[in-house]
Amino acid sequence: MGVVRAVTDDSFEADVLRSPKPVIVEYWAEWCGPCRQLGPVLEAIAAEHAEAIDVVKINADENPQTTVRYGVMLVPTVNVFAGGEVVRQLVGARSKSAMLREVADFL
DSSP: OOSEEETTTTTHIIIIOOOSSEEEEEEEETTTTHHHHHHHHHHHHHHHTTTTTTTEEETTTOOHHHHHHHTSSSSEEEEEETTEEEEEEEEEEHHHHHHHHGGGGOO
């Protein structure tokens, strides 16, 4: 998978909520076409900005607790967490340039 790590309901608190850096979390599903489009975008952002931000993905079908907890109704949904709180939510796939504009405050 590269530099984007997978997280689960069990690891979410340690990997995301307690992270000292902002974290981009992609909620995705195996069957989701737009999720496959967004994957390489997030991989590139993770590789280019690893010092400033972590990027993780969580399978929404396999991790319903976290998905429900954050009100995720559609995939792909991207939440940006800072200090353990959601500070931005984006629904749907975006180009790399559009995604970078959305998360620029955290890079």
